[in-house]
Amino acid sequence: RVHLTGKEYQMLELLSLRKGTTLTKEMFLNHLYGGMDEPELKIIDVFICKLRKKLATAAGGKHYIETVWGRGYVLRDPSETAAPAPVSAAA
Secondary structure (H helix, E strand, C coil): CCCCCHHHHHHHHHHHHCCCCCECHHHHHHHHHCCCCCCCCHHHHHHHHHHHHHHHHHCCCCCCEEEECCCEEEECCHHHHCCCCCCCCCC
């Protein structure tokens, strides 16, 4: 069970609805505030950081939210981004 604030839930909802699609900070602000009294873009980084920590704790350390440098954030299944585990030969 993960306890989220209202804004964290809204962000996770948007990421889930657009899974695999990079979302810009502006898209998050529009979803969260609808153009009304929007805070600075930096607040999105803070929300993402808190959301990542909560999800990683609940998912045994797996990371679902990926940063797309210079563009935004994307929700992915950890198995999509993880490198294949090396196979060891039995002696």
